[in-house]
Amino acid sequence: MLGAIILKEWLKIRWVWGAALLVHLGMLVYLLLAMRHQFQVEHSEMIWYWAFELRRLLYTQIQYLPALTGAVIAAAQFGPEMLGGRFRLSLHLPVRGDLLVWCWVGFGALMGGLLALLDGAGLYWIISIWFPREAAESALLTALPWLLGGWVAYFGATLALLEPSRARRPVYAGLTLAFLALLDQGHGYQEYDRIMPQLTGLALLLLPAVILPAHRYRHRG
Amino acid sequence: MTARLARWSLLLLTILLLAIWIPQAKELLFDDRFGKTQLFYSPVIERFVYKELIGEGHQFVYRDQDGTDYDRESFETLIPFIYYKNMELWGRLPLVLGEHRFDKAAIVAERQVMEFKPQDLSDQTPRIQLFPLLESNPERARLRFPEDIMRPGERLDFIDSDANRLDPELTRTFTQALEQAGFRFPVRAAFGRVSILKAFDAGYFLLDSGGALFHLRRLDGAPEVAAVPIPEGIAVRDIKVTENKRHELIGFLLAEDGRLFLMTERDHDLIALDLPGYDPDRMELKILFNPLYRTAVYSDRETIHAVVMDRDYHPIDRYARRMAMARERPVDRVWEMLVPFNLNLHDPDSRYLSLDVRFHGLAAAIGVAASLLLALEILRLRGIRPTRARMDLLLVLFTGLYGLLALILIPPEHGLET
Numbered sequence: 001m002l003g004a005i006i007l008k009e010w011l012k013i014r015w016v017w018g019a020a021l022l023v024h025l026g027m028l029v030y031l032l033l034a035m036r037h038q039f040q041v042e043h044s045e046m047i048w049y050w051a052f053e054l055r056r057l058l059y060t061q062i063q064y065l066p067a068l069t070g071a072v073i074a075a076a077q078f079g080p081e082m083l084g085g086r087f088r089l090s091l092h093l094p095v096r097g098d099l100l101v102w103c104w105v106g107f108g109a110l111m112g113g114l115l116a117l118l119d120g121a122g123l124y125w126i127i128s129i130w131f132p133r134e135a136a137e138s139a140l141l142t143a144l145p146w147l148l149g150g151w152v153a154y155f156g157a158t159l160a161l162l163e164p165s166r167a168r169r170p171v172y173a174g175l176t177l178a179f180l181a182l183l184d185q186g187h188g189y190q191e192y193d194r195i196m197p198q199l200t201g202l203a204l205l206l207l208p209a210v211i212l213p214a215h216r217y218r219h220r221g
Numbered sequence: 222m223t224a225r226l227a228r229w230s231l232l233l234l235t236i237l238l239l240a241i242w243i244p245q246a247k248e249l250l251f252d253d254r255f256g257k258t259q260l261f262y263s264p265v266i267e268r269f270v271y272k273e274l275i276g277e278g279h280q281f282v283y284r285d286q287d288g289t290d291y292d293r294e295s296f297e298t299l300i301p302f303i304y305y306k307n308m309e310l311w312g313r314l315p316l317v318l319g320e321h322r323f324d325k326a327a328i329v330a331e332r333q334v335m336e337f338k339p340q341d342l343s344d345q346t347p348r349i350q351l352f353p354l355l356e357s358n359p360e361r362a363r364l365r366f367p368e369d370i371m372r373p374g375e376r377l378d379f380i381d382s383d384a385n386r387l388d389p390e391l392t393r394t395f396t397q398a399l400e401q402a403g404f405r406f407p408v409r410a411a412f413g414r415v416s417i418l419k420a421f422d423a424g425y426f427l428l429d430s431g432g433a434l435f436h437l438r439r440l441d442g443a444p445e446v447a448a449v450p451i452p453e454g455i456a457v458r459d460i461k462v463t464e465n466k467r468h469e470l471i472g473f474l475l476a477e478d479g480r481l482f483l484m485t486e487r488d489h490d491l492i493a494l495d496l497p498g499y500d501p502d503r504m505e506l507k508i509l510f511n512p513l514y515r516t517a518v519y520s521d522r523e524t525i526h527a528v529v530m531d532r533d534y535h536p537i538d539r540y541a542r543r544m545a546m547a548r549e550r551p552v553d554r555v556w557e558m559l560v561p562f563n564l565n566l567h568d569p570d571s572r573y574l575s576l577d578v579r580f581h582g583l584a585a586a587i588g589v590a591a592s593l594l595l596a597l598e599i600l601r602l603r604g605i606r607p608t609r610a611r612m613d614l615l616l617v618l619f620t621g622l623y624g625l626l627a628l629i630l631i632p633p634e635h636g637l638e639t
Binding site: 043044045046048049051052053098129130131132134135138171175178179181182185186188189190191192193194195198202205206207208209210211212215216 | 223224226227228230231233234235237238241242347348349350351352353366367368369370372380382383385415416566567572573574575576630631634
């Protein structure tokens with residue numbers, strides 16, 4: 001049963017995920033070229049000065065990519081489900097409803113996570129071409145809240161999409177945006193270092209939370 | 222059960238987000254632009270004087286410590302070393318103060334400002350531990366960045382910035398020079414000022430694994446290392462290097478026990494500063510130098526202190542006052558009654574973001590009581606008996622308005638009561 005559920009989820013998102021993979025790869029290539037160009041037109045020691053001392057982030061091209069991807073994967077996974085009452089049919093599978101929903105979001109989050117992993121690894125590799133390893137590690141730490149934004153956007157969009165009540169959808173969308181804004185408050189590198197554990201804990205609350213709209217959908221009057 | 226867990230996860234998330242964003246929205250709506258009081262020591266009347274914004278617009282007061290008000294021009298004449306250009310314009314130079322006479326050149330030669338802010342502390346600001354070691358003897362008008370960077374660690378690595386590769390020769394030369402001077406690796410901390418827009422380059426102060434301090438410069442491409450004798454009982458927490466063309470002082474040295482010292486440029490002697498109430502983690506410090514005095518002015522967001530010292534840094538007089546910006550506003554009182562706590566994301570003393578809770582104490586009881594009454598009304602409207610929503614009410618009891626708003630946004634439902 002689990003295999004069938006995962007296959008169904010893969011069929012739903014394969015095109016979108018494939019497109020997202022291309023976009024992520026494209027952005028990493030763009031980042032690589034932009035960085036290369038930067039080092040061709042400026043002296044390396046000046047760029048290092050901007051990066052280390054002036055705290056200029058040279059890799060913001062990928063900042064909003066994880067959040068955008070998270071929302072798109074959720075839309076591909078649950079948008080069609082919500083049309084024509086198909087979601088109700090899915091909830092009648094001989095599996096506990098909450099476990100079923102967690103299977104779906106677990107798969108979606110995993111696929112989003114793979115892209116986040118690609119972003120993280122690509123960022124580290126690109127930075128380490130032109131900077132010492134400390135800068136690559138710093139870039140990865142700086143990008144952690146951006147990557148967490150992918151998780152938040154995915155679960156936030158899932159909450160809004162699964163919610164049967166029109167009045168409550170903006171509430172979930174608002175909460176998601178408030179959380180995403182919280183992850184976009186930095187101006188330099190590693191400013192989130194001391195609160196990433198708390199923010200990760202906060203983001204994990206979204207995992208049990210997605211059961212609520214599914215429960216409300218199943219038990220709506 | 223999982224639906225109940227789901228709702229509670231959402232409630233918790235909502236409350237935390239509200240506790241972060243609603244206080245920020247309040248600041249956005251009601252923040253005022255009261256800056257810090259500007260406090261000086263007047264060499265003319267030998268009293269402390271200050272300039273302070275006390276209301277909206279341009280309601281400045283120019284006042285001395287005894288409460289005497291001045292107009293702006295008179296105020297500026299009380300601190301002529303600060304406003305020496307105006308003094309020149311108004312034909313008041315050379316300045317005569319008692320037996321002393323100062324022309325413009327004499328004033329300029331003695332003027333200096335040194336600053337030490339909480340954000341200057343190494344543990345308050347993220348910093349990639351790579352530092353350019355400038356050539357201290359550039360033999361040209363301006364300093365320039367080298368094409369390599371210093372990595373303090375198990376040895377003193379140098380990385381070529383063009384090739385992004387270790388320079389083994391430079392690494393060996395500088396590491397050996399430090400070892401020969403008695404430096405014990407690894408480097409615990411490096412302190413320097415990364416800029417080419419400074420009077421000259423003083424290099425770096427490096428703390429070794431045993432807590433001993435060394436001064437490192439690159440002179441004509443070669444390392445110049447000197448051990449810096451630190452008096453017994455002083456453990457270095459931080460050093461702020463501030464090269465200045467007066468060549469008297471090289472910066473601040475902060476000890477682990479909170480004592481602050483000035484370090485002389487030539488011999489690296491430490492001059493203890495007697496600054497009562499100074500807290501380097503919360504207070505901004507300025508030292509204003511003029512031909513007669515050194516005035517240390519330090520403040521958090523409530524109180525500003527000043528200590529005026531003679532040229533040998535012996536205190537002459539002190540003054541402290543609660544700043545206008547610390548005056549409690551009605552909106553703050555109302556706010557503290559309305560919500561039981563704030564979650565502060567931005568710490569003005571640090572570059573790191575934080576999630577600090579600030580509780581409002583008993584004042585919030587009014588807001589909590591009102592929130593509870595409204596929560597009961599919401600339950601009544603939804604036809605849920607309070608006894609079946611005890612946990613929701615308990616949540617409002619602890620989180621006040623935030624809990625009430627969360628309850629409105631994620632209301633209790635039949636079958637999911639607590």
